Amino acid sequence: MIYLDNCSTTKPREEVVKIMYESMMDNFGNPSSLHRLGMKAEKRIREARKYIADFLKVDNNEIYFTSGGTESNNIAIQSFVNKMEKRGKHIITTKIEHPSVLNIMKYYEKHGFHISYLNVDEYGYISLEELRNSLRDDTILVSIMHVNNETGSIQPIEEIKNIIKEKNPNTLFHVDGVQGFGKIDISLKASGIDSYSFSGHKIHGPKGIGGLFIDKKHVISPIVFGGNQERGLRSGTENVTGIIGFGEAVKIMSEKYKEERQYVFELKEYFGNRIREEIDDIRINTSLDENSSPYILNISFRNVRGEVLLHYLEDKDIYVSTTSACSSKGTEKSHVLESMGLKDEEIEGAIRFCFSYENTKKDLDYTVEVLKESVTEIRQIIMR
Amino acid sequence: MDKILSISYGELALKGLNRRYFEDQLISNIKRAIKDLGYEKIYKEQGKLYIEANEDDFPQMINRLKKVFGLVNISPCIRTEKNIEDIEKAAIEIMKEKTKNQAIKTFKVESKRADKTFPIKSPGLSRKIGGVILKNFSDLTVDVHKPDTILYIDIKQKAYIYTERIKGYGGLPVGTNGKALLLLSGGIDSPVAGFMMAKRGVEISAVHYHSYPFTSERSEEKVKELASILSRYTGKIKMFSVNILEIQKEINAKCKENEMTILSRRFMMRIAEKIALREGIHGLITGESLGQVASQTIQSLSVTNAAVNLPVFRPLIGLDKLDIVEIAKDIETYETSILPYEDCCTVFLPKHPVTKPKLEDIIKSEELLEVDSLIERALENMKVTIIE
Numbered sequence: 162m163i164y165l166d167n168c169s170t171t172k173p174r175e176e177v178v179k180i181m182y183e184s185m186m187d188n189f190g191n192p193s194s195l196h197r198l199g200m201k202a203e204k205r206i207r208e209a210r211k212y213i214a215d216f217l218k219v220d221n222n223e224i225y226f227t228s229g230g231t232e233s234n235n236i237a238i239q240s241f242v243n244k245m246e247k248r249g250k251h252i253i254t255t256k257i258e259h260p261s262v263l264n265i266m267k268y269y270e271k272h273g274f275h276i277s278y279l280n281v282d283e284y285g286y287i288s289l290e291e292l293r294n295s296l297r298d299d300t301i302l303v304s305i306m307h308v309n310n311e312t313g314s315i316q317p318i319e320e321i322k323n324i325i326k327e328k329n330p331n332t333l334f335h336v337d338g339v340q341g342f343g344k345i346d347i348s349l350k351a352s353g354i355d356s357y358s359f360s361g362h363k364i365h366g367p368k369g370i371g372g373l374f375i376d377k378k379h380v381i382s383p384i385v386f387g388g389n390q391e392r393g394l395r396s397g398t399e400n401v402t403g404i405i406g407f408g409e410a411v412k413i414m415s416e417k418y419k420e421e422r423q424y425v426f427e428l429k430e431y432f433g434n435r436i437r438e439e440i441d442d443i444r445i446n447t448s449l450d451e452n453s454s455p456y457i458l459n460i461s462f463r464n465v466r467g468e469v470l471l472h473y474l475e476d477k478d479i480y481v482s483t484t485s486a487c488s489s490k491g492t493e494k495s496h497v498l499e500s501m502g503l504k505d506e507e508i509e510g511a512i513r514f515c516f517s518y519e520n521t522k523k524d525l526d527y528t529v530e531v532l533k534e535s536v537t538e539i540r541q542i543i544m545r
Numbered sequence: 546m547d548k549i550l551s552i553s554y555g556e557l558a559l560k561g562l563n564r565r566y567f568e569d570q571l572i573s574n575i576k577r578a579i580k581d582l583g584y585e586k587i588y589k590e591q592g593k594l595y596i597e598a599n600e601d602d603f604p605q606m607i608n609r610l611k612k613v614f615g616l617v618n619i620s621p622c623i624r625t626e627k628n629i630e631d632i633e634k635a636a637i638e639i640m641k642e643k644t645k646n647q648a649i650k651t652f653k654v655e656s657k658r659a660d661k662t663f664p665i666k667s668p669g670l671s672r673k674i675g676g677v678i679l680k681n682f683s684d685l686t687v688d689v690h691k692p693d694t695i696l697y698i699d700i701k702q703k704a705y706i707y708t709e710r711i712k713g714y715g716g717l718p719v720g721t722n723g724k725a726l727l728l729l730s731g732g733i734d735s736p737v738a739g740f741m742m743a744k745r746g747v748e749i750s751a752v753h754y755h756s757y758p759f760t761s762e763r764s765e766e767k768v769k770e771l772a773s774i775l776s777r778y779t780g781k782i783k784m785f786s787v788n789i790l791e792i793q794k795e796i797n798a799k800c801k802e803n804e805m806t807i808l809s810r811r812f813m814m815r816i817a818e819k820i821a822l823r824e825g826i827h828g829l830i831t832g833e834s835l836g837q838v839a840s841q842t843i844q845s846l847s848v849t850n851a852a853v854n855l856p857v858f859r860p861l862i863g864l865d866k867l868d869i870v871e872i873a874k875d876i877e878t879y880e881t882s883i884l885p886y887e888d889c890c891t892v893f894l895p896k897h898p899v900t901k902p903k904l905e906d907i908i909k910s911e912e913l914l915e916v917d918s919l920i921e922r923a924l925e926n927m928k929v930t931i932i933e
């Protein structure tokens with residue numbers, strides 16, 4: 162199997178699976194219980210929180226565990242809006258956010274807020290000028306993703322924060338870090354980012370667990386009420402097993418990520434260049450330099466249906482993603498590629514390759530060969 | 546005094562000498578539908594069926610029974626000995642439950658005395674029980690024309706007392722009217738067509754066409770899910786999955802673009818007929834509805850029809866889309882049908898399909914293709930699944 166769909170989810174590391182198994186067998190106590198078993202579980206959660214806080218260079222009490230990226234985005238944005246709405250009803254975000262951000266914005270739009278959606282250029286980057294012009298006195302929040310999940314474009318988070326500070330120091334800044342966490346460096350404290358969300362299963366940890374950084378200077382009220390776990394912000398018995406697995410994944414990642422990132426960067430460059438040279442009539446939607454994530458490569462194959470190509474690859478045990486689906490009611494188009502101004506046929510033919518440390522050059526050589534054959538065959542049928 | 550389910554089966558009663566055969570099939574279908582819930586006994590008594598089972602299971606059992614064709618009404622009832630005291634007690638209990646659940650002001654009693662040895666005649670029994678109800682329920686009055694509820698009393702070997710009449714679909718028990726092969730797609734229409742033929746007693750098998758890897762495996766899963774919903778009405782369904790990508794590729798390469806759909810349809814019919822003949826199936830069923838799309842004009846239908854000799858049943862032929870959607874919602878296939886996964890890739894949908902094809906033209910186009918060997922190859926790779 163050649164798994165190139167690592168933005169959708171990653172395969173958990175063996176050590177992660179092992180430690181989770183052990184925790185379920187031996188360490189199943191409820192951290193809130195007063196007895197020894199509860200204390201043991203609480204201690205393991207503390208350890209995991211420390212691994213993550215250390216990795217992000219923040220305090221332990223600035224990290225909250227959630228069920229994943231979607232919940233983290235929801236908690237951060239909704240809590241901030243609840244806190245700030247007396248000051249104003251203007252929010253800035255981008256056109257290429259994840260649905261867990263875009264759909265909250267749509268909700269607020271229906272309820273009297275004004276939302277500015279920043280445009281992106283043909284490679285998926287926002288314009289700092291447009292950001293500067295959009296910021297107003299009543300702007301309470303800016304929410305921007307660090308790394309785009311479809312194209313890998315990296316937004317200049319520090320510059321964005323500087324512009325916000327300069328134009329309206331009261332505006333809060335939330336960063337969706339799900340695709341960037343453990344992959345692209347970010348200095349949360351030094352830049353003055355107010356909140357940052359991340360997820361376990363994108364970094365070879367388990368699903369159903371994620372995290373949220375909130376700068377401790379903010380006192381915010383929860384949006385879900387209950388037994389006051391996670392310092393009252395996220396009630397509900399802790400997902401102890403998930404947290405332990407997540408912590409382990411971050412611990413290993415802390416040691417290896419620089420080396421793995423360099424390895425993956427070279428893979429992507431090699432793979433991208435081979436495709437560019439050997440398959441014609443394509444558009445590479447991701448830059449091959451350091452302005453995009455080394456883990457993501459999005460390519461449009463013109464006169465090919467992305468979904469059909471996906472099934473051709475799957476037949477050869479190669480797994481990728483497409484964001485547009487083949488449908489008689491017209492293609493469900495990727496909002497990201499559409500915002501980048503791609504033509505319909507480029508959106509329909511887009512495939513996303515997402516790498517991990519487990520991929521090898523040999524895997525990618527084979528993938529290029531299968532791609533060449535499949536693209537030729539599909540084009541023969543479609544173009545006739 | 547105990548609570549049981551009674552079942553009436555209208556149309557069956559008219560079937561003269563065949564009645565026994567229909568009844569036996571109905572009983573076996575009912576048993577199959579409720580087997581896993583567990584029941585004590587099913588018995589026949591003078592034109593009705595009775596099921597003894599745990600009362601807690603009644604709601605789920607009734608839900609399953611509603612989907613058994615041939616069955617007209619289901620009534621939870623009290624069964625008592627045939628003496629007036631017990632009947633009175635049962636009548637009061639039934640009415641207590643009824644008034645607890647519904648706002649009821651008026652009622653009437655309808656008695657049927659199948660056992661003529663019972664000493665009180667029907668009108669007398671109705672009057673007597675009516676009086677008892679009036680005495681026990683001070684806010685109820687009798688209305689013989691438009692009552693809010695009717696209390697039924699059937700006097701047979703035992704007495705059966707009930708108010709509820711939960712409607713089934715009627716029709717004929719599946720298995721009493723031969724077998725047919727349903728061309729099942731992931732759309733809204735074909736599951737409804739299968740439902741309607743099964744309702745006339747036809748045992749259903751299904752064939753599904755896909756073009757993997759031009760379509761997703763999920764579309765096949767979706768069709769299996771549809772077949773599984775359908776099987777709640779029809780019993781187990783044998784499903785044949787046939788990949789017709791090679792055929793579509795050939796048509797695409799050699800024939801006119803606007804004939805793609807009609808040519809594919811003829812291949813589908815031919816393949817279906819081959820499977821049917823092999824499996825001892827007597828006819829084909831499609832979800833076609835006149836004029837709905839280009840391949841469903843009179844001209845197109847006669848060209849597709851000409852590809853086979855077996856009878857082709859099109860139970861939706863005269864229905865509007867809205868009517869079909871309504872049935873699909875009622876039989877619970879709609880939600881699955883509207884999932885996005887397509888079983889035919891848009892790549893193979895012509896922009897302007899022929900609406901008035903001529904058989905001679907189509908046959909000429911087919912001469913460009915190796916029809917028989919294409920069909921043979923498609924059948925070789927066919928997959929069979931039993932859906933329950």
